[in-house]
Amino acid sequence: MNFEIQKRSLLSVTQGELDGLMILWPAATLPDTAAKDPISRLLAGACKKGDFELKPNCTLALYAHPEIKARHVVVVCSADNTPAAVRAAMQAAWSCLKSFKIKHLGIHAVGECPAHSIQAALVSLAEATYSYGTTLSQPKLRSLKQVQVSLASVQADAVDSVAYAQALISGIEVAKEWANRPANHATPTHLAQAAQNIATGRSFKCEVLGPKEVAKLGMGAFMAVAQGASEPLRFIVMRYNGAAAAQAPVVLVGKGITFDTGGISIKPAPEMDEMKYDMSGAASVLGVFKALGEIRPSINVVGLIPATENMPDGLAVKPGDVVTSMSGQTIEILNTDAEGRLVLCDALTYAERFKPKAVIDIATLTGACVIALGAVRSGLFSSNDPLAQEIFQAGETSGDACWRMPLDDDYAEGLKSKFADVANVAGRAAGSVTAAKFLQRFAKSFAWAHLDIAGTAWRSGAAKGATGRPVGLLLQYLVSAAKTTPQKSAKAKAKVKPKSA
Structure with missing residues (x-):
């Protein structure tokens, strides 16, 4: 999909050569019977006849109207032009058009439409038109190719918002693609190849470490998870250098368990196929780097992906085994299905070498977070109040929301072990918090935050599929951080050219 934005009146829009036209009409705006344009x-x-109400998400569909050149027209009422209202209105409008072959779509917002609302409209449209097809013999291809956004008044931030939405959608769909792929099509080696393909160009670097290099680093916790898998582990290091070399980077650490059987503590069979989504944290890092390559913000970012399967082989780690992490701390593995924190803890230790401004790990870590927050908000844990606030605000701005959870020291009591420095699980109570407390032990030398996306990274049931979250939140955080970080050397700002998502 390609996007463009134009300054046009409602009358002018009705004369455009389009397959479909969506009109976003705010509830507070009364249509005029004497207006020049036919829509009003x-x-x-x-x-007047009671066939349309100025209530949120109410729609009116037209076909082949003699005064309007677009074949299909849908007028949809939005509560107002806030991002949340626009997202809901777009979903309602597209439900009227989705059965038709729409290649060239126009979207016209009546009244003032803030930049973030334009972004929300395009992301919502991309979500509605997305379909996975990599492993289908006859994939359903997206028919929509061109989207024209029109406003009565186009400000500079609106133009930037369209370009940003283009990059964001590109990143979200990379994350969806890799999370949706079956595990035999998304092995650690496949993820490493994807990272290398994304991290190309002057501002990027990518290094892939294998079992020998990881062993040399002393990543005993990561290796313990991988030792039961025949697929070799990969530790992926991606770098985006958009600012001066002296500027401390933000490090993103994505959990890359490409399939999670639970290991010896094996999971029950129902819905185990969904454990292909256990690398959604890694997929989000890939998606963020894809988007960074398009918007080129003035910030340095490092992406770390510890990638492996968690399998119940004869060589697999056993409950009660004690391993030594890269930090030197010993860990008693009481449950091999709590493997995500084991691969992340070594990656957090590795992150120290970058002297980071902040480190954010992203993981489908605990079912307990699903119980606590459901599928609406990701769980946010942080030992740094300013960082937590910045991430929370990025979630509110982007519509990819999170909620801060507690990290009281008392929650760590259950992680005590008689046979190691720490156990990898505590009891069932507050499971998402105790998992975060485990990770916190390995993140004491930098500002750190943990996003538990177990409830938000994918949907089950009839709508089964990856959501691409939290690419929106992370990208918004990075862009905001780039704007507020003083630059030590002047750099020309790259012009953003719309690209296909």
Whole structure:
């Protein structure tokens, strides 16, 4: 999909050569029976007859109207032009058009439409039109190719918002692609190849470490998880250098368990296929780097992905085994299904070498977080109040919301072990918090945050599939951080050119 934005009146939009046209009409705006454009007159008549109400998500569909060049027209009422209202309105409007072959779509917002609302509209449209097809013999291809956004008044931030939305959608769909792939099509080696393909160009670097290099680093916890898998582990190090070399980077650490059987503590069979999504944290890092390559913000970012399967082989780690992490701390593995924190703890230790401004790990870590927050908000844990606030605000701005959870020291009591420095699990109570407390032990030398995305990274049931979250939150955080970080050397700002998502 390619996006463009134009300054056009509602009358002008009705004369555009389009397959489909969506009109976002705010509930507070009364249609005028004497207006020059046919949409306003038709809407006024429909309101008078009771066929259209100025209530959120109410729609009016037209076909082949003689005064309008677009074949299909849908007017949808949005509560207002806030991002949340626009997202809901777009979903309602597309439900009227999705059965038709729409290649060239126009979206016109009546009244003032803030930049973030334009972004929300395009992301919502991309979500509605996305379909996975990599492993299908006859994939359903997206028919929509061109989207024209029109406003009565186009400000500079609106133009930037369209370019940003283009990059964000590109990143979200990379994350969806890799999370949706079956585990035999998304092995650690496949993830490493994807990272190398994304991290190309002057501002990027990518290094892939194998079992020998990881052993040399002393990543005993990561290796313990991988030792039961025949697929070799990969430790992926991606770098985006958008600012001066002296500027401390933000490090993103994505959990890359490409399939999680639970190991010896094996999971029950129902819905185990969904454990291909256990690398959604890694997929989000890939997606963020894809988007960074398009918007080129002035910030340095490092992406770390410890990638492996968790399998119940004869060589697999056993409950009660004690391993030594890269930090030197010993860990008693009481449950091999709590493997995500084991691969992450070594990656957090590795992150120290970058002297980071901040480190954020992203993981489908605990079912307990699903119970606590459901599928609406990701769980946010942090030992640094300013960082936590910045991440929370990025979630609110992007619509990819999170919620801060507690990290009281008392929660760590259950992690005590008689046979090692720490156990990898505590009891069932507050499971998402105790998992975060485990990770916190390995993140004491930098500002750290942990995002538990177990409830938000994918959907089950009839709508089964990856959501691409939290790419939106992470990208918003990085862009905001780039704007507020003083630059030590002047750099020309790259012009953003729309690309296919």
